[in-house]
Amino acid sequence: MAGSKSTSTIAKTKPPTISKRKDTAGTQVAKPAPKKAATKKTAPAAGGGNDHITSLQDKNAELEKQIILAHAELAKEKALREAAEKAAMTKKAVPRKLTKIPKPKGSAGNGFKLVEEMKLVGNEALYNTILREVARLSIQAGLDYRADFKNQPAAELGLVYKLARDMFPMLEEFENDWPTAEIVKQYLYNKRKNSVAKGYIPKRAERLKAAKDAGKVAMIRARHPKNATVNKENIAEEDADDDDDDPMGNNADIDGDEVDEDTMED
Numbered sequence: 001m002a003g004s005k006s007t008s009t010i011a012k013t014k015p016p017t018i019s020k021r022k023d024t025a026g027t028q029v030a031k032p033a034p035k036k037a038a039t040k041k042t043a044p045a046a047g048g049g050n051d052h053i054t055s056l057q058d059k060n061a062e063l064e065k066q067i068i069l070a071h072a073e074l075a076k077e078k079a080l081r082e083a084a085e086k087a088a089m090t091k092k093a094v095p096r097k098l099t100k101i102p103k104p105k106g107s108a109g110n111g112f113k114l115v116e117e118m119k120l121v122g123n124e125a126l127y128n129t130i131l132r133e134v135a136r137l138s139i140q141a142g143l144d145y146r147a148d149f150k151n152q153p154a155a156e157l158g159l160v161y162k163l164a165r166d167m168f169p170m171l172e173e174f175e176n177d178w179p180t181a182e183i184v185k186q187y188l189y190n191k192r193k194n195s196v197a198k199g200y201i202p203k204r205a206e207r208l209k210a211a212k213d214a215g216k217v218a219m220i221r222a223r224h225p226k227n228a229t230v231n232k233e234n235i236a237e238e239d240a241d242d243d244d245d246d247p248m249g250n251n252a253d254i255d256g257d258e259v260d261e262d263t264m265e266d
Contacts, residue, residue, distance in 0.1 A: 100175035108182040118170075118179050130168055134183040137163050145191035146201055149184060160184060 101117075108114040120127040141156040141163075161177040171180060195201045202210070 101173055102175045103178035108186060114179060114182055118174075130164075130171075131183055131187075133167060134160065134164055134180055135187040138184050138187055143184070143188065145188045145195070146207065147188075149181075149188055152184075152188075157181075157184070 104112045104117055106112055115121055115124065115127050118127065118130075120130075137160045141159045143152050143156055143160070161180050164180045165171045165177070171177065174180075192201070192204075196203055201207065
């Protein structure tokens with residue numbers, strides 16, 4: 001009984017038997033451990049991936065659209081800026097056309113007051129400065145005070161007008177530089193009058209007669225180039241053929257108005 005009990009106890013505590021197999025060479029090989037089942041990935045629900053891709057494409061398209069609009073806006077601003085700069089340059093290159101102030105009827109001191117027409121009443125200091133500087137420019141341009149205004153060279157008068165406009169921009173507002181012309185006329189007239197009073201030049205009638213005789217002498221010599229002698233008889237013949245013509249404008253005053261020669265003071 002005791003031996004039977006011991007055998008039973010051993011049987012109960014005996015470790016589990018490991019099954020072995022022999023390979024072809026007779027060597028016992030342990031069986032490999034069973035492999036764990038691979039975890040099966042769950043596929044996304046049908047249509048879910050495509051929706052995600054479509055959403056990204058829409059966002060990209062929207063961003064590209066915004067970029068295009070931004071570029072267009074920048075281009076528009078650049079074009080406007082360039083147009084503004086070009087307009088500014090054109091404005092500088094081409095002076096704005098002004099509505100010129102026309103010359104009133106008559107002449108300065110005989111029909112209108114120059115200071116009033118130049119809108120300088122109350123600013124006589126500027127008016128007097130313009131008078132003084134135009135007179136100075138007339139001297140520098142080489143105008144001959146002994147000759148009437150209408151007989152002054154056009155080039156020299158044009159130079160006086162231009163320099164006066166450069167010095168006094170307000171003169172740009174007047175048509176054909178007529179205020180400057182009036183000032184030049186007055187300067188020449190006053191200069192002649194003072195010179196006659198001081199005996200520097202003959203009186204007007206004497207000057208006109210001398211100029212007329214000089215013109216007749218030149219005419220006689222042109223008609224008779226071989227006749228070098230010009231005397232009173234030749235001039236008298238020209239007087240007979242003159243028919244009282246007045247090619248020198250002897251009856252015109254400094255302003256071009258017809259006047260009585262006897263009333264002239266210079």
